[in-house]
Each structure stands twice: as C-alpha cells, then as structure tokens.
Amino acid sequence: MKNFISTFFLCLIVCGVATFFLAHLIFSNILAIIVFIAFLLAVLITAFINLETKIEELEKKIEELLNDKQD
Known part of the structure; x- marks a missing residue:
C-alpha cells in the first residue's frame, strides 16, 4: 500500500506540472x-517497476553471497 501511495502522489505531481506548463493545449486540444x-x-511507472x-x-x-561465505 505504501508503494501505491507514493506512486499515486508522484503521478499527481507530474500531472500538475504537466498541466501547468501545457495548459494552452487543454483549451486547444484535450486529446494531446x-x-x-x-x-x-507510463514512463515513470515502468521505471519504478524496473x-x-x-x-x-x-x-x-547478496543472500547467495552471504550463504556461500557462511559455508
């Protein structure tokens, strides 16, 4: 749940910034x-997943290395 909330807030920030800088497109072409x-x-979510x-x-x-070291 914590991962979802952080991703959600990041998406909100990106949408806000994009809307602020590209507000003129809203009035001329909403699809754009x-x-x-x-x-x-999509880019941000893909980056997080990767x-x-x-x-x-x-x-x-790291677990494999630690197990090998202990043996």
Whole structure:
C-alpha cells in the first residue's frame, strides 16, 4: 500500500506540472494533453517497476553471497 501511495502522489505531481506548463493545449486540444500525461505516467511507472526488479535481483545475489561465505 505504501508503494501505491507514493506512486499515486508522484503521478499527481507530474500531472500538475504537466498541466501547468501545457495548459494552452487543454483549451486547444484535450486529446494531446491526455496522451502526453499518459506517456509520462507510463514512463515513470515502468521505471519504478524496473528499479524494483533490479533491487530484488540484487537482494537475491547478496543472500547467495552471504550463504556461500557462511559455508
């Protein structure tokens, strides 16, 4: 749950910043702003997932090294 809340707040911040800087697109083309924000969110979420996967792999390697050292 803690991971979801941090991701949610990060998405809110990104949406707010994107809306602030690209507000003129809202009035001229709503589809463009939706696609842009969706792209940013997808990039951020993918980055978080990749980082989580790498951390899990590193934890497994560390456990293996510690087990080898103890034997």
